Amino acid sequence: MQVQLARWGNSLGLRIPKDIAAQVGLRDGARVDVQADGNRIVITTERPRYALADLLAGLTPEAMRDAFDWGPDAGRERVDE
Numbered sequence: 001m002q003v004q005l006a007r008w009g010n011s012l013g014l015r016i017p018k019d020i021a022a023q024v025g026l027r028d029g030a031r032v033d034v035q036a037d038g039n040r041i042v043i044t045t046e047r048p049r050y051a052l053a054d055l056l057a058g059l060t061p062e063a064m065r066d067a068f069d070w071g072p073d074a075g076r077e078r079v080d081e
Contacts, residue, residue: 001020005012016026024045026032031046 001017003015003017005014007013021027026045033042033044033046035042035044
């Protein structure tokens, strides 16, 4: 698909068609990486950034025990329940 470049200040702007933006998950205000690769321009979406607190939200000790099976406790790591 061909699109037309337009001057934007001292730069050139490129409009990304709606269907392509939706296909890769872009929306207004999204940030992308732009790189030159020989005679090609490569535009990639920004990787999501995660906060540790968000990743651990709702995690309980019981869920951790279910997620990892290290075998029976031994020595000083043993916890009497």
